[in-house]
Amino acid sequence: MGIHKRDIMVDRVKAARDTQAAAQEQFKSALExxxxxxxxxxxxxxxxxxxxxxxxxxxxxxxxKVSSRIEKIEDVADALFNEWEEELALYKSRELRRSSKEQLTKTRQKYREMLRSMRKAEASMEPVLAIFRDNVLFLKHNLNAQAIGSLHGEFANLKGEIENLISKMNHAIESSNKFIAEIKS
Known part of the structure; x- marks a missing residue:
């Protein structure tokens, strides 16, 4: 009560950005x-x-956790944009309504770009997890020197996927920071 949806959204974007940064560190640790x-x-x-x-x-x-944070952002953004849309009808001044509608359109566009970037980074986690899962299971069932030898090739695949994931997360984090800065101004 008393907290604007915009502020909640900014807080959730920050939380998602921070969780993505933590995910980067976790995937780097897993690769090591x-x-x-x-x-x-x-x-x-x-x-x-x-x-x-x-x-x-x-x-x-x-x-x-990254997926959950993104879903929370979507929830508050939907509520924020719906409320904003409804409130446009409350303006008596056409000029103010037009200006507010333009701002809504710009903010939605920036939000969609940020969300698209976050979802892209999120989607890149599954291939990494799949390779990781396969190799953990393989190692579990083949605890011997031969198993280790066969993992060398998979390590290169996993390393490439994690580097790709980190690149996408960096882009999503930059997009989040830009969105936060723009929505606060």
């Missing part, structure tokens, strides 16, 4: 863990599997 597994000696396999599985589960959790 994966790299260390590829380089392990056979006696360390069980420990390596447990560490890698923990990283995978943490990556999965942060990916879900």
């Amino acid at each position: 863990q994966f790299d260390s597994v590829v380089k392990l000696k056979e006696t360390d396999l069980k420990k390596a599997y447990n560490n890698l599985n923990r990283e995978y589960e943490a990556s999965e959790d942060i990916a879900e």
Whole structure:
């Protein structure tokens, strides 16, 4: 009560941006863990599997958190834009109504660009998680030196996917920061 939807949306965009930054760090950590597994000696396999599985589960959790944050942004944005649209009819001044409608259109456009960027970064998490999941399962069921040898090729794939993910998240974070700055002005 007493908090404007615009402020709530800004807070949610900030939370999503921060969660995406945390997701980047988590995926980097998972990649480092994966790299260390590829380089392990056979006696360390069980420990390596447990560490890698923990990283995978943490990556999965942060990916879900990113999705949840984006959904919360969409909820408040829908409410904000609907309220704004309804309030246009309350203006008596045509000039003020026109100006407010132009501002609404610009804000919606900026919001859609930011959301598209966030959704693109979100979508790039699933391929990374799928490769990660496959390799964790493979390692779980093949705790031997042969399994480690076969992971070298997958490491290159995973590294490329994570680099792509981080690039998309950086773009989404920049888009979020730009949107926050613009909506506050």
